[in-house]
Amino acid sequence: xxxxxxxxxxxxxxxxxxxxxxxxxxxxxxxxxxxxxxxxxxxxxxxxxxxxxxxxxxxxxxxxxxxxxxxxxxxxxxxxxxxxxxxxxxxxxxxxxxxxxxxxxxxxxxxxxxxxxxxxxxxxxxxxxxxxxxxxxxxxxxxxxxxxxxxxxxxxxxxxxxxxxxxxxxxxxxxxxxxxxxxxxxxxxxxxxxxxxxxxxxxxx
Amino acid sequence: xxxxxxxxxxxxxxxxxxxxxxxxxxxxxxxxxxxxxxxxxxxxxxxxxxxxxxxxxxxxxxxxxxxxxxxxxxxxxxxxxxxxxxxxxxxxxxxxxxxxxxxxxxxxxxxxxxxxxxxxxxxxxxxxxxxxxxxxxxxxxxxxxxxxxxxxxxxxxxxxxxxxxxxxxxxxxxxxxxxxxxxxxxxxxxxxxxxxxxxxxxxxx
Numbered sequence: 001x002x003x004x005x006x007x008x009x010x011x012x013x014x015x016x017x018x019x020x021x022x023x024x025x026x027x028x029x030x031x032x033x034x035x036x037x038x039x040x041x042x043x044x045x046x047x048x049x050x051x052x053x054x055x056x057x058x059x060x061x062x063x064x065x066x067x068x069x070x071x072x073x074x075x076x077x078x079x080x081x082x083x084x085x086x087x088x089x090x091x092x093x094x095x096x097x098x099x100x101x102x103x104x105x106x107x108x109x110x111x112x113x114x115x116x117x118x119x120x121x122x123x124x125x126x127x128x129x130x131x132x133x134x135x136x137x138x139x140x141x142x143x144x145x146x147x148x149x150x151x152x153x154x155x156x157x158x159x160x161x162x163x164x165x166x167x168x169x170x171x172x173x174x175x176x177x178x179x180x181x182x183x184x185x186x187x188x189x190x191x192x193x194x195x196x197x198x199x200x201x202x203x204x205x
Numbered sequence: 206x207x208x209x210x211x212x213x214x215x216x217x218x219x220x221x222x223x224x225x226x227x228x229x230x231x232x233x234x235x236x237x238x239x240x241x242x243x244x245x246x247x248x249x250x251x252x253x254x255x256x257x258x259x260x261x262x263x264x265x266x267x268x269x270x271x272x273x274x275x276x277x278x279x280x281x282x283x284x285x286x287x288x289x290x291x292x293x294x295x296x297x298x299x300x301x302x303x304x305x306x307x308x309x310x311x312x313x314x315x316x317x318x319x320x321x322x323x324x325x326x327x328x329x330x331x332x333x334x335x336x337x338x339x340x341x342x343x344x345x346x347x348x349x350x351x352x353x354x355x356x357x358x359x360x361x362x363x364x365x366x367x368x369x370x371x372x373x374x375x376x377x378x379x380x381x382x383x384x385x386x387x388x389x390x391x392x393x394x395x396x397x398x399x400x401x402x403x404x405x406x407x408x409x410x
Contacts, residue, residue, distance in 0.1 A: 001240070001241065001242065002242060002261070002262060002264060002265035002266060002267070004262075004264070024285050024287075024301055024303070026231065026241075026280060026282075028233055028239060028241060028278075029239070030235035030239050034233060034234070034235050034276060034277070034278045034309070035206070035278075036206065036231075036233060036278055036280050036307065037206065037207060038282060038285070038301075038303060038305060038369075040301060056207070057207060057209075059207060059209070060207035061207060062207070071239060072239070073233075073239045073240075073241055075231060075241050077231075077243060077282075080229050080243070082229075082331050084331065084332060084335050084339060085339045085344070086332065086335045086336070086337045086338060086339040091339070091343075091344055091345070091348060092344070092348075093324075093328075093344060093348070093349070093352050094328060094331060094332070094339065096229055096243075096245060098229070098243060100243055102241065104239070119298075123298075123299060126287050126289065126299060127289060127291065127299070130289050130291045131291070132291045133291060134289060134290045134291040134296070134299065138296075139290070139296055139297070139298060140296070143296060143297075143298070144298070147298050164243075188394070189393070189394045
């Protein structure tokens with residue numbers, strides 16, 4: 001992932017936040033042929049390290065070819081918004097602000113037990129906020145193990161991490177304030193979020 | 206892209222809509238190494254056919270290696286939302302609804318004139334809704350041509366098109382209505398959009 005230095009972050013907490021908030025992400029591989037699947041991811045922290053987990057259908061081409069040690073790329077796109085150069089003081093070209101994480105890593109196929117734990121954690125993450133949560137324990141082990149037969153679970157051990165935090169860091173004070181003002185007036189959740197991230201990012205500098 | 210038959214669409218108008226509404230998409234390649242870049246796309250219709258256009262920074266690894274005829278994959282993710290199985294009549298596992306398009310295609314590098322036209326159209330698309338639009342004509346040819354020196358433009362001619370329209374088509378009437386009800390009560394634009402798409406999609410069946 002190409003990230004100009006000014007937009008590149010090394011902030012592991014930001015990385016975890018982007019992955020956690022954008023769990024429906026993209027699993028990309030090029031074993032035999034270029035393929036990409038939208039799937040649900042979890043970040044698994046182990047002492048000072050971490051890996052990501054996901055599962056796809058066994059009927060998916062990627063499930064048929066991916067083996068231990070194969071390289072994949074996982075793409076997590078967070079908030080993003082068009083930035084109009086009409087908001088700038090001086091004439092210039094428009095751009096797009098965004099936050100994103102890419103994890104390049106090596107595949108390790110899950111064991112049945114790991115897949116069961118993965119589904120338990122994933123379900124907990126999204127069900128705990130429901131009115132009548134349907135946890136794995138609620139669904140029952142029998143049904144979950146039956147559904148698991150169609151699922152292909154993998155852990156991805158990072159070899160390279162990219163954290164993009166493109167938030168108009170290259171603009172002067174006038175432009176920066178005017179971008180926030182314009183995005184803040186939008187009805188779009190993405191645009192409002194980028195305005196918030198810009199404010200927060202500046203306060204950290 | 207693996208799409209179970211029940212969620213697979215052949216609707217070219219839907220494809221164009223998803224691409225147009227989700228123009229900030231992902232350019233994926235595996236020339237020399239697996240790489241992916243978030244960039245702005247345009248769909249270009251030519252008589253009964255079409256191709257997609259995008260541009261990235263010349264400093265990007267993909268710009269250094271991609272040549273005419275290379276294969277790339279373009280991923281456009283539209284609205285998406287977690288679907289809790291707690292909204293179902295009978296016990297089952299949860300899932301994710303979404304609409305997405307993937308275009309597998311062959312690269313053709315843009316000429317300078319094509320890149321100029323691409324930037325003109327792209328800027329028009331996003332500037333026409335601004336209060337004081339900053340079109341390419343407003344910015345001026347000199348500045349646009351100067352900025353273009355850092356840009357790498359490509360056209361992508363489709364060899365394979367995937368249109369995913371996963372909208373709970375496998376659920377019974379009770380579940381379907383209850384999913385729409387629950388998503389409709391959410392504050393999330395994505396969830397509201399999936400509820401709308403579900404209603405619209407059912408009315409077409």
